[in-house]
Amino acid sequence: MxxxxxxxxxxxxxxxxxxxxxxxxxxxxxxxxxxxxxxxxxxxxxxxxxxxxxxxxxxxxxxxxxxxxxxxxxxxxxxxxxxxxxxxxxxxxxxxxxxxxxxxxxxxxxxxxxxxxxxxxxxxxxxxxxxxxxxxxxxxxxxxxxxxxxxxxxxxxxxxxxxxxxxxxxxxxxxxxxxxxxxxxxxxxxxxxxxxxxxxxxxLEAVPENINLDEIINTIQQLPDVKSTHHTHLWSLDGEHHAFSTHVVVPASSSKEAVCNIKEQVKQVIEDIHLDHITIEIEYEDEYCSMNEEKGG
The missing domain is CATH 1.20.1510.10 (Cation efflux protein transmembrane domain)
Structure with a gap:
């Protein structure tokens, strides 16, 4: 920093x-x-x-x-x-x-x-x-x-x-x-x-230019042990510093080690973006999420 x-x-x-x-x-x-x-x-x-x-x-x-x-x-x-x-x-x-x-x-x-x-x-x-x-x-x-x-x-x-x-x-x-x-x-x-x-x-918190959010979402969804993602957002604070948040759904049987590994893989997907804030919400597939109306995005 x-x-x-x-x-x-x-x-x-x-x-x-x-x-x-x-x-x-x-x-x-x-x-x-x-x-x-x-x-x-x-x-x-x-x-x-x-x-x-x-x-x-x-x-x-x-x-x-x-x-x-x-x-x-x-x-x-x-x-x-x-x-x-x-x-x-x-x-x-x-x-x-x-x-x-x-x-x-x-x-x-x-x-x-x-x-x-x-x-x-x-x-x-x-x-x-x-x-x-x-x-x-x-x-x-x-x-x-x-x-x-x-x-x-x-x-x-x-x-x-x-x-x-x-x-x-x-x-x-x-x-x-x-x-x-x-x-x-x-x-x-x-x-x-x-x-x-x-x-x-x-x-108006649009996705920063030259960043393809759909491509990021698709890459995360293709990671091993990732069932789906939803409520994924990427916005900028001032044109230089960005923030990212997403909900990642994992298998119900996932261990703590597997969850930590998934988080690290998601961070690797977005590591080229200058992010000041990253929020990765992990959810198990049998867990209720009030945000899942935006499933897939």
Whole structure:
């Protein structure tokens, strides 16, 4: 379990680093937007301020999710990390819609900003947000994945600002700024909605993706001395840590040794899944079970 605690500390540390990078750059961005007279940069700074608030929330809830279980939360607090992913997804969707409402009118009335200042801020933006994305890359929790999309949106946005500012240095095409902004926002919006759907699936206790529950049930039912299974469930706490429970029916004459052996075999079937909680209920075939209405599943 020490390895998993280390992983959680690593995740929380990454989010903390990303928060401070994003927050301090937002301040620089607000000042830079005013100095360059660029409404695009000021709008992006407001969006980044929303990102910073989301990152702060994610950092707090990710850290809170490491608390030990309590009387009120017997599974622990891991789902609070999932709550952060849900809130951040909603914030990012609202922020993206706001950017679209700002960018679309500029197609009709494009404004000429200070291109050299834009270029400098764009390079700095790519470096700062790129460093944060690099720090968070490969995160397995939904919380970290959603945050990564927050920051990747900013990186792509600054790449677009850099390209647009270079082009506008040589050609008077201010309309490129809102066009690039719209395309990037729509791309990010699509990916955030996909992550929101995944987060909602976890909240609704769906079987984790890439795990075939029917295959697990069939494998357990084919084990020697297993008559049948029922009331088998597999769900996730936060996208990383899962829980499994099943009722296994064994012959009435099964000895204690045989029962222990069956339990070990069931655990071997599910050993590749990262499970924090495993419940294997052993029942004898002549024993009544109030749950057996779900026999076979």
């Amino acid at each position: 020490g390895h998993h605690h280390h992983h959680h500390d690593h995740t929380t540390g990454n989010i903390k680093t990303a928060f401070f990078l994003n927050f301090f750059f937002t301040i620089i961005e607000l000042i830079g937007g005013i100095l360059t007279n660029s409404m695009a940069i000021i709008s992006d700074a407001l969006h980044d301020l929303g990102d910073s608030l989301s990152l702060g929330l994610a950092w707090f809830l990710q850290n809170f999710s490491k608390k030990e279980k309590s009387k009120q939360f017997s599974f622990g607090y891991k789902r609070f990390s999932l709550l952060a992913a849900l809130i951040n997804s909603v914030v990012l969707i609202v922020g993206s819609i706001f950017i679209l409402t700002e960018a679309v009118p500029r197609l009709l009335d494009p404004q000429e900003p200070h291109t050299l200042g834009m270029m400098g801020l764009a390079v700095l933006g790519i470096l700062v947000n790129g460093a944060a994305v690099f720090k968070l890359r490969g995160g397995s929790s939904m919380n970290q994945k959603v945050i990564t999309w927050h920051l990747l949106e900013d990186v792509l946005g600054w790449v677009a600002v850099l390209i647009v500012s270079i082009v506008m240095t040589f050609a008077e095409l201010p309309i490129l700024d809102p066009i690039a902004s719209i395309f990037i926002t729509l791309y990010i919006l699509y990916n955030v909605i996909l992550n929101l759907v995944k987060t909602m699936r976890l909240f």
